[in-house]
Amino acid sequence: MKLLVTGGCGFIGSNFIRHMLAKYPDCEITNLDALTYAGNLDNLKDLDRQRLKNVHDTVENAGVVRRLMQGADALVNFAAESHVDRSIENAAPFLQTNVMGLQVLLDAARALLTGPNALFVHISTDEVYGSLESDEGAFTETTPLAPNSPYSASKAAGDLLIRSYCVTYGLPVVSIRPSNNYGPFQYPEKLIPLMITNLIDGKPVPIYGRGQNVRDWLFVADNCSAIDLVLHNGKPGGIYNVGGQNEVRNIDIAKTVLAVMGRSESLIEYVKDRPGHDYRYALDNSKITRELGWRPSIKGVEGFEKTVRWYMDNEWWWRPLKERLTSESKGFWK
Numbered sequence: 001m002k003l004l005v006t007g008g009c010g011f012i013g014s015n016f017i018r019h020m021l022a023k024y025p026d027c028e029i030t031n032l033d034a035l036t037y038a039g040n041l042d043n044l045k046d047l048d049r050q051r052l053k054n055v056h057d058t059v060e061n062a063g064v065v066r067r068l069m070q071g072a073d074a075l076v077n078f079a080a081e082s083h084v085d086r087s088i089e090n091a092a093p094f095l096q097t098n099v100m101g102l103q104v105l106l107d108a109a110r111a112l113l114t115g116p117n118a119l120f121v122h123i124s125t126d127e128v129y130g131s132l133e134s135d136e137g138a139f140t141e142t143t144p145l146a147p148n149s150p151y152s153a154s155k156a157a158g159d160l161l162i163r164s165y166c167v168t169y170g171l172p173v174v175s176i177r178p179s180n181n182y183g184p185f186q187y188p189e190k191l192i193p194l195m196i197t198n199l200i201d202g203k204p205v206p207i208y209g210r211g212q213n214v215r216d217w218l219f220v221a222d223n224c225s226a227i228d229l230v231l232h233n234g235k236p237g238g239i240y241n242v243g244g245q246n247e248v249r250n251i252d253i254a255k256t257v258l259a260v261m262g263r264s265e266s267l268i269e270y271v272k273d274r275p276g277h278d279y280r281y282a283l284d285n286s287k288i289t290r291e292l293g294w295r296p297s298i299k300g301v302e303g304f305e306k307t308v309r310w311y312m313d314n315e316w317w318w319r320p321l322k323e324r325l326t327s328e329s330k331g332f333w334k
Helices: 012-025 062-069 084-089 092-112 150-169 191-200 222-233 250-261 286-292 302-314 315-327
Strands: 002-006 029-033 052-054 075-079 120-123 174-180 179-182 205-208 214-219 239-242 246-250 267-271
Touching: 012 029, 012 222, 012 239, 062 092, 075 092, 084 092, 084 150, 084 250, 092 120, 092 150, 120 150, 120 222, 120 246, 150 174, 174 222, 179 222, 179 250, 179 302, 191 250, 191 302, 191 315, 205 250, 214 222, 214 250, 214 302, 222 239, 222 286, 239 286, 246 250, 246 315, 250 267, 250 302
Parallel strands: 002 029, 002 075, 029 052, 075 120, 120 174, 174 239, 179 214, 205 267
Antiparallel strands: 214 246
16 A cells, blocks of 8 residues: 555654554555644654655645655545644634645545545544534534634535535545544643643643533544544545544543642643633544444543653653743643
8 A cells, every 4th residue: 555644744644654554564655744833753753764755845735746646545634734722823824724735635636546445535623513512412424514713614614625526526535533632742732742741840731711621532543543444444425533432621631630640730720711612522433333343442541641651751752842832932732
């Protein structure tokens, strides 16, 4: 298998590349990444360079995209601006990458992704569904899209563009909508690595509002296994929810991380809530379980313990990134 991966130097993309190269000895990957602030070649630095080729450019560069897509069996698109707080500050980069860049990929795929196993796998987000305002129910793949932030609106626009290329041109496209990922190599502006790295430095952990917002947490390795299954067995034109079945309030995430690290709950710092903050996300996994047999394997405190240990053991990776965030006076988290 020859894969073209876009955004593979980011958090989920780099974990997926690691998963594929470890599982499939005959897999070769070309990774196109713009290396924005969240793209990091260190995420992939120990991997086999004979099977992984990294190309530094943007998905908006049609000439480069078309050249790299020639000969690819499939494409997995992780390329995206993905941080809600940054989208509230400036929506333009999100529209540029998540909509216009996606169009470039789709147009190239129409012309060049034509082999017998051709598939365009697009990584979306549960945030396109908007917010559940009670503690009951879950989003299904047929739930209407109702995004509430510039980030999620740009991803929803991309999902609709994906649908149009499938219906109009017959492009073999599959969309995956995962819940909140966490685990190794996640940029330290995000909630869980922000908490862990703050605590390592003896700093408080920030929580929006009173911390009552609920998220469904998915360990990144489980997400990668789901993407792998969809890549090999997903139905073109399909949408697959990938949830961790691990709903936790933000305040309880903080308490769990504090407990794992042996720190006092007095280190919790409540801060002004985010504008338009969605109350709850929850995904119904019935479709991917029924069709592909996928279920999350890591739930509860196990995943948080694994994540804490990784950040404690890999300060070389996150320390320069955290220092850059501090110098920029950025304190964002999802």
